[in-house]
Amino acid sequence: MSTVDVKALGKVAVLMGGSSAERPVSLMSGEGVLKALRSRGVDAHAFDPAERDLGDLKREGFDRCFIALHGRHGEDGTVQGALELLGIPYTGSGVMASAVAMDKVMTKRVWLAEGLPTPRWRRLSTEERTHEMVREVPDALGLPLIVKPAKEGSSFGVTKVRGYSGMQEAVTLAAQYDSDVLCEEFIDGDEVTCPVLGEGEASAALPVIRIQAPDGNYDFEHKYYSEETRYLVPSGLPEAEEREIQRLVVAAYRALGCRGWGRADLMIRASDRKPFLLEMNTSPGMTGHSLVPQSAKAAGISYEDLCLRLLAGATLDSRTPAAQP
Template structure:
């Protein structure tokens, strides 16, 4: 880990807001990150990519940026590619890893190729034989957009007659839609954070949502959702899930940090990887700061650690 003093990190932009369906959450994340960095003496400035142009971003002459954007245009490789072109180091994963992690279908393909456990799935379009999908995956099943987060556009299908409506709901958000096998079990999440140049899995968090429904409201705004850290699992099972999380993070080529959502199946305690968030939330309800606290890293130090890790995919070649 780099050890620059806060004042040596230069002029820092905290990119937040953006244009995705997760804009409201990003606004909260970005403000919290900027305040935390400023409290430690960093010359930090908010920059809303949803209302300000790339030209304005370049004129700010930021020495590095902290990406507190969630969803499209911020977490999917688009912003990372632009920052590469501008030669502005940024936090989190690079262009390709960000794009893959944002695409649930490509993520599954890579994980399966690496032998990692993830629920079975089928890609859907308007001409799909929905009855055949139900026959293959069973009921209930999950239908969701391939490129959205925060459970947006997601439907739990309990009857085959719901498939067309579930597809239509997901298709409002994305041209790519998938149906996924529903795994009944314990909801967990594992943060991976790079410390001293090495990716480490932080303590697991168990999520207990009202009515076992971890939807957009219960994720970001409800005070009834419980987050248990320590999670209470047997140490051997927790270590196994942490190892899977690290493998899934490395399989996609991620860097800096990430958060992997997991289901531990009822009955046999088999873990299944659901998705990887390459730019996780940093709000008061967010899970990465919670796991970091359990590992002995406070919110301000977490933000500084991530900021110090800012880099580029491609460095300038000598003599070019």
């Protein structure tokens, strides 16, 4: 990457922790980012919005923020909106893209409107979670199927339902995390993820990562703590498949209006090798197990350079982008 004027970045707050179910992961991400930025001479400081007033960012003279928050009040547009009001540039997507991408139902609606492939689905609101309506979902989507909260991350509240008898318990679990429950067709095949960096026409995909979790169960434990989960990068997929996934991911990223960075999760159906978009993460993990740093490394971008590049691109919806690296 080209040289970044570290002094011009000013005083930087690394937002970490927060109040969502993903707080422990965010703290791990934030510590990694903080260490990386400081190693490059950035005047970076930890800032936990769950323990401090965001107004302190203005009062203490912070010039920009690196958002290492995950989940609610972190990547759902709320913190982004607060920073817009404070006039402090921040990393990642703006208010609208963050809010839409956090809601898997709204994300699917945008992608379908753009002709992008995503598994068939049904949304169950609070009023729609009657015994009869829940039981009808497998008739529409088939079995097995996936049940998950519409607005949550890190596999919280996600269940793979194999029979009618498991539906009610799965819906009840998902509803503990969000008022809207998303029931989704299960795609049997390879699980992959692909990060994107940049904005608009300048956005580009990084290498695809193929995920191999024990028994195909890529849950919270296997995401962040297991040593058994394998992340293959290079993915080992045929070159044409890799290129098609990258094309699809960039199209999905642009359709949502994302900027800075993001990471799309997909399934490749084994029967015909067709890829399906599952979700877009607008504030991806930056822990030792996280996928964006692994993909960036395969593209020749170090963890420290990645953090610096993202920080240098911090901006506001209401202003022209900050100086790019």
